[in-house]
Amino acid sequence: MKTIIKNNKFLFLSIFLLILISFIDLSLTYQALTNAGNQILSMLIIVPPIFLLIGLFDVWVPRETIIKLMGEHSGIQGMALAFLLGGFSAGPTIAAFPIAMIMLKKGAKYSNVLFFLMVWSSLKLPILFYQVTTIGLSLSVIINTAMVFIFILGAVIADKVFTKEEKQAFERKAQNIE
């Protein structure tokens, strides 16, 4: 019982909260379920093609290619590629985790994969125009340049923060994922 709750903590927490807010205001419950339904729906629209691409990537792209492009000695080119892949992202950050794993599986350097994840989470190039038209040019420029700067720094420092053993452990996890 304990492990069931532990493994589904978000589910149990959600059910508990739903019951709780139902006592306060039933329209809140309705709003919560509508929100959740909309988010799940938009995720079910955007996520399947991502996984289709992950599968194709796995069978077509040889490990040697990724080692060369994004591996230990890929330098700035590896980071640039991670930036482009992350920037042309679609979908929530959690959909990027399996993509990051397949990169690690194919021999990409951890700091590049981390850079990809960070860029994916907040720098979305396809909707740059949308960003500017909503929150304005100056705020967009401030947010994007500051975040690129901090992400580059974060990725470079990560190379020192994580030991060789830890990086190898990520790769082993990636190999065993399927």
Add this chain to the structure above:
Amino acid sequence: MSIEAIIIYSLALTLTLVSFILDKEKTLKGIKKGAKSFRKLLPTLIPLFLFVGILLAVITPAFISSLLGEESGLLGIILGLSIGSITFMPPFVAYPLGVELLESGGAYPQVAGFLVTVMSVGLVYFAAESKYFSKKAAIYRNAISFLGAILVILIVMVVY
């Protein structure tokens, strides 16, 4: 359908078609692999979105902007960063919300901090992220993004 969805679908379908023409067996194997990792992620995703849906029902725009007003100061900044770090919103929801917050009296640094963290810091993903990589990796990525939000707040304070 959003622009994002159109781009990703055209890309995925074109590549699948090309792949199928080149090698039928390899393509089927790839599709199977993709479907497998999707099925693996799904049980984690649905309760998570349910949880976020509840959070967003309680934490309404009116509620957030009441916390992030001009006079809210450091406390407002901290609240903006905290709410942003806990919740997750897609950019198509987050940006218009940012505008709404500013128009209803939210101050720039507070709202900017909220906007950055709501996209880049995902504490609701923490358990999943730790499982995929490690606890340390999840803490590290979220901490770096959080520092980025603080940097953005500082610049916004100087500029505006």
